Amino acid sequence: MNTFMEAVLTAVSDEPSALARARLQRQLTPQDAAKRAGLTPNEVEWLEEGRLYRFRSSERATLALLLYATSLGIDRREARRLAGLPVGPLSSNPRGRIAVAAGMAAVALAVVVAVVVPPRLGQGSNRAAGSARTLPPPWRISVDVLNGGGDITYTRRVADRIGSFAYQIKRVSRAGRFDYRETSVYFPPGGERIGRRLAGQLGVTARPLPGGKNSRRLVVIVGPRRALS
Numbered sequence: 001m002n003t004f005m006e007a008v009l010t011a012v013s014d015e016p017s018a019l020a021r022a023r024l025q026r027q028l029t030p031q032d033a034a035k036r037a038g039l040t041p042n043e044v045e046w047l048e049e050g051r052l053y054r055f056r057s058s059e060r061a062t063l064a065l066l067l068y069a070t071s072l073g074i075d076r077r078e079a080r081r082l083a084g085l086p087v088g089p090l091s092s093n094p095r096g097r098i099a100v101a102a103g104m105a106a107v108a109l110a111v112v113v114a115v116v117v118p119p120r121l122g123q124g125s126n127r128a129a130g131s132a133r134t135l136p137p138p139w140r141i142s143v144d145v146l147n148g149g150g151d152i153t154y155t156r157r158v159a160d161r162i163g164s165f166a167y168q169i170k171r172v173s174r175a176g177r178f179d180y181r182e183t184s185v186y187f188p189p190g191g192e193r194i195g196r197r198l199a200g201q202l203g204v205t206a207r208p209l210p211g212g213k214n215s216r217r218l219v220v221i222v223g224p225r226r227a228l229s
Helices: 018-025 030-037 041-048 058-071 076-082 100-115 125-132 152-164 192-202
Strands: 142-147 168-174 184-187 205-208 217-222
Touching: 018 041, 018 076, 030 041, 030 058, 041 058, 142 152, 152 168, 152 192, 152 217, 184 192, 192 205, 192 217
Parallel strands: 142 168, 142 217, 184 205
Antiparallel strands: 184 217
16 A cells, blocks of 8 residues: 555646536536525536535535536526437426425436436346345445556546445555456455445455455555446
């Protein structure tokens, strides 16, 4: 672990995210959008870049996303369009415009799909489900996600995927080198079962981590971007 650098790299994106495009269409600066939503500019940046792990908790991230989407006036149709989902014909029934709570939940879900939730890394989620019941819950497991393939954007997407399983993301940074050939979950002594559970959820390999004293702290080293299924 002492070979891993602490600095978190800044992602460089060639194309604005779905939320950033929605903001730009409304001719708002990040500062204007933050003020409108009651968020900080940093929180707006995290949302637009899909870095939900930067929030104190997954609940805070979800609420911030809901506040931001609604403050921009993103309705259900626009949210589905941003998420790349089918958009049906405009309903002529006025009752279809009244279900605010259900509509806002759909907005939040669709924007999450558009911004931060990548497809599954593998087909291992079902394999891990049986043994998960006898293990500590994911929210009691902390995970370091390290960029070992040179692609910090993909690393952050994997971190968000891990966060979606309710694990605590402690940090997202770079590994000591960028020549890892595949994504792996590394578990310390005593942490093999929880390591294999997360590896099964991601569909990747679990490997022992030399040293380490906390059996409930895992390290995921992200390799090169792969074709996701």
